[in-house]
Amino acid sequence: MKETILLTKHMRDNPEGSHLIDSYEKNNGYSTAKKTILESSPEKILEEIKASNIRGRGGAGFPTGVKWGFLAEDEDRYLVINADESEPGTFKDRILLERDPHQLIEGIIITCFSANIKEAFIYIRGEYAKPARRVQQAVEQAYQKGYLGKNIFGSEINLDIVVHLGAGAYICGEETALLNSLEGRRGEPRLKPPYFPAVKGLYMKPTLVNNVETISSVPWIIENGGEEYNKLGVEGSTGTRIFSLSGHVNNPGNYEIEMGSSFGEFVETLGGGIRNNKKVKAYIPGGASAPWFRGDQLDIKMTIDDVANNNSMLGSGAVVMMDEDTNLVSAAKSIVSFFAHESCGQCTPCREGTTWLEMILDRIASGRGRTSDMNLLLDVCDNISPGLSWPPKMTTICPLGPSAVSPITSLMNDFRDEVESLIPTKVLL
Amino acid sequence: MSWDDKLLKQAKKIIKLYPQKRSALGPLLHLAQSKDGYISDDSITVISELVGITEVQVKSVSTFYSMYKQEPTGKYLLSVCKSISCEINNSSEVINKVQEFTGLNNNETDEEELFTFEAVECIGACGGAPAVQVNYETVEGVTPENAINLCKWLKETKPDVVVADEMQENFGGIKSFDWAIQDNSGATSTAPGFQTLKTTKVKK
Numbered sequence: 001m002k003e004t005i006l007l008t009k010h011m012r013d014n015p016e017g018s019h020l021i022d023s024y025e026k027n028n029g030y031s032t033a034k035k036t037i038l039e040s041s042p043e044k045i046l047e048e049i050k051a052s053n054i055r056g057r058g059g060a061g062f063p064t065g066v067k068w069g070f071l072a073e074d075e076d077r078y079l080v081i082n083a084d085e086s087e088p089g090t091f092k093d094r095i096l097l098e099r100d101p102h103q104l105i106e107g108i109i110i111t112c113f114s115a116n117i118k119e120a121f122i123y124i125r126g127e128y129a130k131p132a133r134r135v136q137q138a139v140e141q142a143y144q145k146g147y148l149g150k151n152i153f154g155s156e157i158n159l160d161i162v163v164h165l166g167a168g169a170y171i172c173g174e175e176t177a178l179l180n181s182l183e184g185r186r187g188e189p190r191l192k193p194p195y196f197p198a199v200k201g202l203y204m205k206p207t208l209v210n211n212v213e214t215i216s217s218v219p220w221i222i223e224n225g226g227e228e229y230n231k232l233g234v235e236g237s238t239g240t241r242i243f244s245l246s247g248h249v250n251n252p253g254n255y256e257i258e259m260g261s262s263f264g265e266f267v268e269t270l271g272g273g274i275r276n277n278k279k280v281k282a283y284i285p286g287g288a289s290a291p292w293f294r295g296d297q298l299d300i301k302m303t304i305d306d307v308a309n310n311n312s313m314l315g316s317g318a319v320v321m322m323d324e325d326t327n328l329v330s331a332a333k334s335i336v337s338f339f340a341h342e343s344c345g346q347c348t349p350c351r352e353g354t355t356w357l358e359m360i361l362d363r364i365a366s367g368r369g370r371t372s373d374m375n376l377l378l379d380v381c382d383n384i385s386p387g388l389s390w391p392p393k394m395t396t397i398c399p400l401g402p403s404a405v406s407p408i409t410s411l412m413n414d415f416r417d418e419v420e421s422l423i424p425t426k427v428l429l
Numbered sequence: 430m431s432w433d434d435k436l437l438k439q440a441k442k443i444i445k446l447y448p449q450k451r452s453a454l455g456p457l458l459h460l461a462q463s464k465d466g467y468i469s470d471d472s473i474t475v476i477s478e479l480v481g482i483t484e485v486q487v488k489s490v491s492t493f494y495s496m497y498k499q500e501p502t503g504k505y506l507l508s509v510c511k512s513i514s515c516e517i518n519n520s521s522e523v524i525n526k527v528q529e530f531t532g533l534n535n536n537e538t539d540e541e542e543l544f545t546f547e548a549v550e551c552i553g554a555c556g557g558a559p560a561v562q563v564n565y566e567t568v569e570g571v572t573p574e575n576a577i578n579l580c581k582w583l584k585e586t587k588p589d590v591v592v593a594d595e596m597q598e599n600f601g602g603i604k605s606f607d608w609a610i611q612d613n614s615g616a617t618s619t620a621p622g623f624q625t626l627k628t629t630k631v632k633k
Binding site: 164170 | 446447448449453459482489495496497508511512513552554558562565593605607608610621622
């Protein structure tokens with residue numbers, strides 16, 4: 001198994017200066033944006049994106065061309081780049097921001113041309129200070145060259161980019177929470193309808209919200225054509241994708257691959273196998289929100305649809321391997337604590353439920369569990385996500401609450417013995 | 430007490446970046462954090478006037494986000510990650526060692542106002558677990574021993590600019606990816622180091 005290098009090509013070929021405009025331009029950078037602005041039309045660009053069949057890389061996997069097609073008419077429209085990467089296990093946008101910010105900016109220019117947008121925001125999580133500095137430096141360089149600002153590339157088109165720092169809230173990765181945050185409000189997801197920011201988004205104006213990796217893919221798609229991109233990967237999961245691999249592997253890191261190989265092959269070849277030749281007990285296929293797979297399910301293919309058909313999700317492309325010695329109750333507790341901490345507090349089932357789940361798991365992990373706790377865990381989960389089915393049903397505005405249910409149902413379905421073994425059999429009351 | 434002319438000028442420049450004033454609220458709170466090490470009542474008043482919303486509205490936003498501190502922080506904010514990839518790579522031991530060295534519980538600041546300690550959720554350094562941030566500058570692959578060495582070094586040399594690359598070289602280990610680019614820029618306060626906020630400097 002080999003990587004397919006599109007998005008990470010420039011940074012690999014020019015490791016020391018890939019963040020600078022000179023290096024980017026020397027490697028044909030901005031030539032696609034220039035050609036687009038001077039020779040292409042918005043409709044042509046949208047056609048190419050649709051033909052590429054690229055799906056959003058943030059986690060939901062929504063077809064990008066369809067999203068762009070929703071954008072309502074208005075004098076003021078905005079593009080917001082979601083760089084609030086905070087799903088535990090995920091660090092793929094970080095490398096794109098840190099090491100090839102101009103590729104993102106070129107993607108923004110082409111996107112804004114296609115959607116007739118004059119102002120874009122890059123919302124970067126506050127903890128990504130170094131990546132944000134690189135992007136800000138790149139934006140300033142692009143302004144100096146006349147690729148941003150008034151009459152870009154000598155055309156009639158104006159485009160401004162503002163780099164905006166978040167302040168530590170996972171929930172702002174949810175697009176409507178992100179928009180509230182960018183409006184200077186608490187990062188609370190908006191009640192739907194309106195369903196799509198493309199109709200009512202930032203300041204209630206039509207807004208495209210796209211992930212860093214999605215927009216960073218745009219220059220390649222436009223340069224080489226949507227059809228070429230569509231040839232990579234498999235149907236439903238076209239192109240390349242950067243997977244973040246972490247946990248008990250020999251070679252953790254970001255790997256750009258065509259979707260379609262199995263998780264097992266990925267870990268054995270690119271990941272260098274599991275440390276100390278241990279076996280996999282369980283793994284997370286797509287970030288902390290995704291239900292786990294067992295170690296005997298490594299033959300599942302890494303595509304959006306294959307993972308979904310096995311009742312989990314490819315999500316943000318974060319693969320976390322847990323070896324045979326892992327205490328899965330502690331692992332689940334870590335994930336549930338995350339969601340309890342990050343719950344925005346609007347919806348009772350999430351605010352109270354995640355806290356309860358954390359408390360119950362904590363007492364089980366520390367040997368103080370009760371036999372009734374098994375059913376209590378499931379009961380609390382059922383109040384957050386009725387029926388415990390996949391994809392989850394919700395009693396909440398956004399999917400954060402149901403995400404905390406994922407590790408619990410994984411434990412209960414596949415590792416019940418391990419949980420029960422931690423509960424003292426005789427409890428004196 | 431109040432914001433000086435230089436800071437007010439900076440604030441007004443930031444407000445101009447946005448179509449609506451209120452959007453500048455987040456960055457202005459970062460400015461307040463960089464000035465005092467926390468969001469003071471005084472800053473809340475200044476910001477409410479600058480943005481044109483009430484003090485309570487400012488406070489409600491400032492208490493929502495974990496990077497706006499409600500109490501004074503030390504010179505160095507030590508954030509040790511405890512999310513899943515770090516958790517299964519021994520972050521609890523890193524947390525123990527940092528707590529032992531500093532004598533601090535979660536979200537506490539020492540009397541000399543040198544360190545504030547916090548165990549935090551995912552900071553996007555999962556391939557380099559366990560990871561630590563000092564004033565939001567990331568160090569990856571930090572062993573428990575090196576976590577102590579990092580704290581000792583901060584205490585002894587008290588750098589005014591905290592630089593990720595320098596810390597990584599001396600106290601880090603496995604990384605999420607090849608950082609490749611030499612970078613001596615860093616943070617000057619417990620707000621993230623960022624050009625627009627004037628909270629970053631290049632260490633000579």
